[in-house]
Amino acid sequence: MKSAKWIVAACAALALAGCKKDSAAEPSSLPTTGVTDAKIAAADPNEWLTYGRDYAEQRFSPLTQISDANVSKLGLAWYADMDTARGQEATPLMHDGTLYVATAWSMVKAFDAKTGALKWSYDPKVPRETLARACCDAVNRGVALYGDKVYVAALDGRLIALDQATGKEVWSKNVVPDAVSYTITGAPRVAKGKVLIGSAGAEYRARGFLAAFDWNTGEELWRFHTVPGNPEKGFENEAMESAAKTWGGKWWELGGGGTVWDSITYDPVTNLVYFGTGNAEPWNPAANGRDKAAGTKGAGDNLYTSSIVAVNADTGEYVWHFQETPEDRWDYDSNAQITTADLTLDGKKQRVVMHAPKNGYFYILDAKTGKFLNGTAWTAQNWTTGIDAVTGRPTINPEARYEVTGKQWVSLPGAGGAHSWQPMSYSQQTGLVYIPANNAGFPYFAEEDWQPSSMGFQTGINSAATAMPAVAEVRQQILGSTTGSLVAWDPVAKKEAWRVDFDGPWNGGTLSTAGNLVFQGNAREQFVAYAANSGRKLWSFPAQTGIIAAPMTYSVDGEQYVAILAGWGGVWDIAPGILASKSGRPRNISRLLVFKLGGTAKLPPAPPMQELVLDPPAFTGTQAQVTRGGSLYGRYCSVCHGDAAISGTLNPDLRHSPAIGSPDAVRSVVIDGALQHNGMVSFKEVVTAADAEAIRQYVLKRANEDKALEGKAAIRPSTT
Known part of the structure; x- marks a missing residue:
């Protein structure tokens, strides 16, 4: 009996230390055929094997057949209508002549990349009531490829492996703690035999995590939480014990937030996985006392929310973190795409992480250590008076602490972020980063005597007090200041190279190519090509629908194609009220659009937009x-x-x-x-x-x- 008790105690200690339990299955052998680590690392220009094309998530293609000299001849090669009219956010992947795409409701389709013929379709049958706990539409950002499998993360919290050839389900694992507060909208990444995925839910009752699953069996290999749990139950590792000192109140009762709902980057140079974390929950730090940490250094920072975290790819063990928005109360997620590159800074070539999160700053960190190298405000912001040149820590504008002042605070950027999930791209040719920018504020007002509830957002914000008033002059002023832009940012010179301004925010992600091109779709229902070095508009296509996803490019039989998943939706169409119409009222006609030089395919006529006229019954209430x-x-x-x-x-x-x-x-x-x-x-x-x-x-x-x-x-x- 004594030996048995010792074994149980030892296993418990291993679990708390974050180690792999002895009883866990050994990882499967790495694939030697199909999509392998070597193929992803080589980044064949003709294929697009992972979300950001390569491990570095640069979204830069070396293909040059389509260039600034001939892009005016680009035409539609083929298109495919999607069978769900929700927001479309996925980047298609292409391998061995097949184009794989995830649509809204986590459906997956495989097409012949040259002809557009449908090879197979898969529907995970996500219950439609899941939409009630999904922050921002039934979206999905894409699939992952590895070995002979396709991986999709379903909105209801499942990670699913499909056979690449047939689309038949190989395995399915429920990877979230519960089906009430968690959803998944992000694209998995795969490295060294591990399928990496986190979750959404930081406005509900979620505790953020990044987890790794065996590529062949789906067995969980490791999990790193981004927020400490209940101290009475012990901490999984030293990182969680350290983070707990920066939290106050009973933060664990609401989960704490910090969800990893999008950005995941594996760097083979450092063997680290970098990932961005979401906001602390609730937004209002006074709502549940999470701002009342004992007077230690960093009290109230709420680690590891609104941060970049780096863990060992093999074990999931903590290596470093950099918190971009301490004591986040503005929903300044750090979930925007994380890009690695080799840059020459101050005459020295360095391996760096580049990041443009919601908060309006562009950060460059040392990829190995996480050391802050520099940070610059690349767009309008008023929540800080600046950041420390050595540490990168922001000096928070006292007026931005709305729960302290008791006043409404209109912050720039707003909760939609100066840059949200729409991917940026980095051109190795121009040295510029192309960022889809949202120029929009957001009002915050702390709810008095706020109490958590069993349903809905748990933000501690009084949304009624900040609702858009029915005053023409106020609406006109706010609409006039709400815009969007495409910003070409020079990360070495730390300044803007050029910009293209739009009527409104929430435009699509970007693709840059060695043909001196930048492609982007927008809320005005246009798919556009710009000169990468100057921003000059070279070509556009009327997509008949708003575009928020990012394009990709590939080549089959010596012919280059550009593909984009079109379909309006996401948070901007749903939450901002009248501001959602700033770019017009984009239709949702969900389609996969594929272009090539000389393409002659035609879309059917677009249905007319109907202007809604209000004719409500009389108000009879009090x-x-x-x-x-x-x-x-x-x-x-x-x-x-x-x-x-x-x-x-x-x-x-x-x-x-x-x-x-x-x-x-x-x-x-x-x-x-x-x-x-x-x-x-x-x-x-x-x-x-x-x-x-x-x-x-x-x-x-x-x-x-x-x-x-x-x-x-x-x-x-x-x-x-």
Whole structure:
């Protein structure tokens, strides 16, 4: 008995130390055929084997057949309609003549890369009610290839391996702790036999992590958490024990956030995996006392949220971190793509990590040690008064601590980020980084006496207090200051080389090529090619839909192709209300578009855009109902149906819904879950029948206010 107890205790100690348990299966042998580590590292210009084309995530193609001299002759080679009209964010991959793409709802399709013939299609059958716990649409950013398999991470938290040749499921693993607070929207990466994936959910009750799974069996090999758990249960490793000193209150009760929902980069030079982490939860640090850490150095920083973390690729053990936004209260995720490169800085060639996260700074770190080398504000920002030239630590503007001042704070960048998940690219030819920029602020106001709930966002923010007012002059001013741009940034000179300005934010990711080209889609339904050295517009294609995904390029039988997954959606279409219409009202016509020189394929005529005219029933409620309904709407409804009850183009605009004329109809949806099959689940856990009526009256009031403003062209949503 004593020896048995000793074995149990030893296993527990190993688990707490973050070591691989003795009982774990040995990793599978690495593949020698198909997509191997050597092939990904070699980065054959004709193929696109991983999310960022190469391990460095540079999204730069050496192909030159399509160049600045002939891109004007680019035409549509073929296209394929997708069978789901949600946001499309994936980058296609190409191997051995087959193009693999993930669509919304985590579906996967394989096409002949030359002809567009469909080879196979796979549907993981994600329950549609999953949408209620997905922050920002049912999106998926792509698949991974390794050996003879295709990997996709499903929205409901599964990691799935498919056979490359047939699309048949090989294995499926549930990789998230629960099916309530976690979803997955990111693309897996694979290195050294390990499939790497994290999760989304930092607005819910999630505890962030990055995990590695055996490429052949799906068995978990290691997991690194980004936020410490309950101290009473012990810490998995020293990194978690150290991080706990920077948290206050009972942070673990809400999970803490810090989710790894996108950026994952493996660097074979250092054998490190770099990944970005999301915001701390709740946003408002006073809401659950997470700002009340004991007076230690770094108290209130909330490690390892809003950071870049580096771990050993073999073991998942912590190596270094750099926190870009300490004590994050603005949703300044660090989940934007992480790029590695060899740069000459101050006359010395260095292996570096380059990063442009949400917070408006461009960072360069030493890839091996994480040492801060430099950081520059590359776009407008007001949350800091600067950063320390040695450490990179920001000096936070006291006014930005809205939970301390008790006042509304409009921050630049906003929660959408100066640069969000849309991938940037780095041209080895020009030495420039091409960043899709969002120039938009966001209002924050701390909720008094906030309490967590079992459903919806857990941010500690009073969304009702910051909702867009029905005042024409205010709307016009805010709309006028909300724009977007494509910025060409020189990381060595630390300055902007050129920029292209857009009407609005939330434009697509970028691809740069050795043909002196930069490709980008935008919210104005255009797919555009620019000269990489100057930003001069060289070519465009009317895509008939907004584009937020990033393009890629490949070559088959000596002919170069450029591919882009088109389809409007994501957070900007859903949450910002009237601001979502700044670039017009992009349609969602989800398609895979593939181009080549001399291509002659034609799209069918685009359906006309319909301008919605408000004609709501009369408001019959009380001011008390409007106040209550506005608070509930802001907390539980606005993330899908838009700020101030003004939606984008994907989800229903409740001001136009015939249901708002009937208390019974609204109650059947909100309480009874009549539309659960469409993702609109029942909110009966947090909303009563009286609350549902209050929400209805709030929407009626808003609809009638906006009807009165409809004649003012400056605040009407434009059409494309």
